[in-house]
Amino acid sequence: MLFVEVADTSQAVAQAGGRLRKTALLAACLERAAPQEAEVTASYLAGELRQRRTGLGYAALRAAPGPATEPVLTVLDVHHELDRISALAGPGSTTAKRAAFHALMSKATASEQRLLGGLITGEVRQGALDGVLTEAVAEAAGVPSRDIRRAVMMAGALVPVAAAVLADGAAGLERFRLTVGSPLRPMLASPSTGLAEALEQAGEAGIEWKIDGVRVQVHRSGDDVGVFTRTLDDITARVPEIVESARALPRSPFVLDGEAIALDVTGRPLPFQRTSSRIGHRTDVVHARAETPLSVFYFDCLHAEGDDLEGASARDRWDVLAELAPVSQRVPRIVTADVTEAQAFLDDALGHGHEGVVVKSLSAPYEAGRRGASWLKVKPRHTLDLVVLAAEWGHGRRQGWLSNLHLGARDPDGEYGPPGGFVMLGKTFKGLTDQILTWQTEQLQRLATGSTREWSVPVRPELVVEIAFDGVQTSPRYPAGLALRFARVLRYRQDKPADEADTIASVRRLAPWLTS
Numbered sequence: 237m238l239f240v241e242v243a244d245t246s247q248a249v250a251q252a253g254g255r256l257r258k259t260a261l262l263a264a265c266l267e268r269a270a271p272q273e274a275e276v277t278a279s280y281l282a283g284e285l286r287q288r289r290t291g292l293g294y295a296a297l298r299a300a301p302g303p304a305t306e307p308v309l310t311v312l313d314v315h316h317e318l319d320r321i322s323a324l325a326g327p328g329s330t331t332a333k334r335a336a337f338h339a340l341m342s343k344a345t346a347s348e349q350r351l352l353g354g355l356i357t358g359e360v361r362q363g364a365l366d367g368v369l370t371e372a373v374a375e376a377a378g379v380p381s382r383d384i385r386r387a388v389m390m391a392g393a394l395v396p397v398a399a400a401v402l403a404d405g406a407a408g409l410e411r412f413r414l415t416v417g418s419p420l421r422p423m424l425a426s427p428s429t430g431l432a433e434a435l436e437q438a439g440e441a442g443i444e445w446k447i448d449g450v451r452v453q454v455h456r457s458g459d460d461v462g463v464f465t466r467t468l469d470d471i472t473a474r475v476p477e478i479v480e481s482a483r484a485l486p487r488s489p490f491v492l493d494g495e496a497i498a499l500d501v502t503g504r505p506l507p508f509q510r511t512s513s514r515i516g517h518r519t520d521v522v523h524a525r526a527e528t529p530l531s532v533f534y535f536d537c538l539h540a541e542g543d544d545l546e547g548a549s550a551r552d553r554w555d556v557l558a559e560l561a562p563v564s565q566r567v568p569r570i571v572t573a574d575v576t577e578a579q580a581f582l583d584d585a586l587g588h589g590h591e592g593v594v595v596k597s598l599s600a601p602y603e604a605g606r607r608g609a610s611w612l613k614v615k616p617r618h619t620l621d622l623v624v625l626a627a628e629w630g631h632g633r634r635q636g637w638l639s640n641l642h643l644g645a646r647d648p649d650g651e652y653g654p655p656g657g658f659v660m661l662g663k664t665f666k667g668l669t670d671q672i673l674t675w676q677t678e679q680l681q682r683l684a685t686g687s688t689r690e691w692s693v694p695v696r697p698e699l700v701v702e703i704a705f706d707g708v709q710t711s712p713r714y715p716a717g718l719a720l721r722f723a724r725v726l727r728y729r730q731d732k733p734a735d736e737a738d739t740i741a742s743v744r745r746l747a748p749w750l751t752s
Contacts (some may be wrong), residue, residue, distance in 0.1 A: 237273050239314050239344070240307035242280050243351040246360065249281075250633055255368060262372030266402060270313070275399030276315045280351065282369055282395065283360030286315060291333050292356040294640075298691050300353075301338055303346040309413060311358075314340070314352070339471040354632025358561040359665075366486040370394060377401040379409070387412035389546065389604035390420055393468075398506060412652065414463075414544045416457045416489045419464035421605030423536075424593050428612040429569040432596040433579045437609060440573040442550060442596040444535055447567060447615055448508050448707070449497030450515050452532065458483045458491040465515075472513075474521055478532045487541055487560050493602075494534035494567070504589040507747075508721070509709045535567040535594075538602055541617060546602040550610075553602065571598070582614065591615045591706075616744060619704050620645070620720075620738045621729055623658050626694045627680050630665070630673075638680045639672040643703060643723065645740045652715040658697050659716045659740050666724035667704075676728070700737050708747040716740050 245332045247264040254284035254445050262281055269277040321336045322348040337356075341349055354360035371386065372380035379401055387397045390412040400408030414420065425446075428434040435441060452475075461479045463472045472479060478496060489750040498506040498514055505511075510528055537557040538546050545553050557566065570581050582593045592615025598609035622643040630639030652659040668676075676699070681688050683695040703723050711719035718740075 237277065237309050237311045239309040239311050240348055240420055241268065241312060241349075242277055242699055243345070243347040244355075246281060246351050247284075247347055255371075257374060258368050263368055263375040265374060266398070269402065271399075273311050274402040275395055276311050278369070278398035278402075279395045280311070280355065280485045281372075282628050283354065284395070285318060285355050285396075290318060290356060291324070291330065292302065292320045292321065292337055294357055294628065294631070295674045296334050296337050296356060297353050299338075300349070301342040303349050304343055305345070307345050307348065309340075309343055309348060332714050338654065350387055350632060350635065352430035353548075354634075356730050357631050359630065359632040359634060365570035368477035369398075373398045373470060377405060380405050388421075389606075390414050393421065393605075412584035412680050414491070414539060414546065415693045416539060417460065417462050417646075419453050419455070419462070419468045421468065421472075422451055422453065422466050422547075422550060423611065424607035425611035425613040426607050426609060428595065428614050431593075432575050432584060433613050433684055434612040434614055435575055435578060435611065436595050438595050440571065440598060441553065441596060442553075442569055442571050443581055443600060444567045444569045444594050444596065445494040446591040446594050446615060447497055447533055447534075447587070449511050452478065452494055454478065454482050454494065454532070454534075455490075456485070457700065459483060467725055468545050471515055474524075475530055476521060477530055481532060481565065489539065489541065490537065490560060492534045492557070492561065493536035494530075494532055496530050498528045499531050504523060507709060508707065513647070518749055526602055532565060534561050534565055535569070536602060539581060548601065549599045550599045551603075560564055579709045586616070590627070601696065616707075617704050618707065619702055619726065620743065621700050621732060622661065622703050622734070623703055623737045624634050624676075624680065624695060624699045625658060625660060625697055625733050626692055627676070628663075628692045634665070634673065636677075636679040639668065639673060641676075641701065641725070642692075643701070643720070646735070646737050648739055651740065657736075658737075660714050660718040661716070662711070662714065662723055662745065664703070664720075664723040664725060666722075672725065672728070673699045698734050699745045700732045700734055702726040708743060710747075716743070718743055 242529050245261055249258045251263050253259060255325050270412055276286060288477040299528040321333050324332050370384050373379050374384045386399060387409045388394050393396050397412060453464045455462040461477050461482045463478050464470055497509040499508055510613060514524055534557060537560060538552050539554050540560060572578055585593055595612045597610040622645055624641050625644045626642040627638040628640040630637045640661050640663050642660055644660045647657050647659045649655060679699060683698055685694050685696055704726050706722040708718055709721050710717055
């Protein structure tokens with residue numbers, strides 16, 4: 237299959253208005269893929285590369301060659317070349333990667349270049365979300381979509397399921413069953429505006445502390461233990477204390493879902509970065525464990541002693557978990573429909589330094605890989621009014637718009653530069669609607685202090701934007717040593733001048749652990 241067929245389909249899906257039309261376009265493209273192309277084709281239509289890391293990014297798109305006039309690349313040509321680029325390493329590899337990518341781009345037509353740019357930057361915005369693509373795979377393969385969804389739940393991802401069912405039909409789904417030792421994608425929580433809304437939706441519900449750790453899925457069969465992250469990475473060798481505690485549990489086999497977190501001596505959570513850094517530590521694990529030990533808190537049980545439980549109600553799964561794991565390894569939980577009782581529980585979670593709570597339906601099954609209304613997260617939302625210092629031109633669907641915003645807090649005392657200046661806290665392109673993108677592109681070009689033809693456009697610090705974020709973390713990349721976690725745009729504050737934006741001192745107060 238020519239790569240241009242995938243690129244043109246992606247563009248057509250982005251422009252299609254309805255779910256049925258998107259599904260039909262995707263299914264038609266998938267039907268044309270040969271069995272050996274199915275996995276890569278499905279991946280590209282989902283906006284994903286098969287290579288986890290290519291070493292390419294926005295910088296690789298600078299000075300890219302113009303498009304080819306005739307399509308010559310096949311889907312597998314692109315895949316194999318990106319494989320080769322990903323494998324380049326050592327001195328000079330960055331230059332070599334960009335040169336090889338530019339050579340690939342020179343063979344690509346305009347639509348192919350748009351898709352390639354979106355794939356390497358993670359900015360393919362075409363509306364082909366998992367739900368739509370799942371329906372398309374089912375239609376292309378002639379298999380009921382419920383069977384595809386169950387296989388995806390077991391596989392942990394849609395792409396391998398698509399490859400199997402497009403090659404072998406319904407028989408290809410037989411390989412996707414819950415197997416102890418093979419991780420599945422975790423169930424996710426949806427945001428809620430507050431406890432009252434969440435309880436109105438759920439009725440009597442289980443309410444759990446929302447712990448800001450690293451999601452872990454722990455599998456045990458006999459003495460064999462596997463620990464996996466939410467992205468299905470195997471981290472077993474990096475977390476020996478979790479392995480040891482799993483082996484100490486009285487029943488086996490099992491699959492448990494929970495959070496790993498680093499706590500201080502009082503039991504309060506350390507900054508998320510400490511947990512993340514510890515789990516990312518691949519060498520000298522003994523020293524890392526001594527310096528930053530991990531605790532694990534479970535909140536779900538998906539398999540126990542030969543019984544698959546993902547289809548059971550949450551109440552039944554929790555009962556099994558309570559028999560299997562001691563209270564010291566279970567997330568604190570209450571069952572209530574009373575908002576006052578729930579608020580007291582939320583306040584207690586916050587008082588212990590945690591993020592908030594998750595409100596969970598008592599009757600819901602475990603929907604792996606899905607973010608539905610059965611789990612609703614409630615947590616205080618941090619917001620800051622920050623100033624836009626620069627913006628980067630978008631790619632893929634955002635091409636032609638200034639998209640990625642550089643965000644700064646006021647520095648009135650001149651701790652990090654001239655008094656009255658601004659100190660950068662990070663970047664974001666999240667939360668930007670087409671309407672906002674259009675407006676801010678016009679405004680930022682008007683405020684540009686340099687050429688608007690460059691990839692990054694510095695601007696006069698005049699626009700104030702309200703930013704929501706999940707927390708503050710340390711960062712050596714920025715002058716104040718701080719960065720916002722999961723920053724996203726709420727709105728522009730056209731009513732507020734830049735000299736009323738929040739200060740770096742305000743940001744620092746949100747990170748009391750810096751001075752503790």
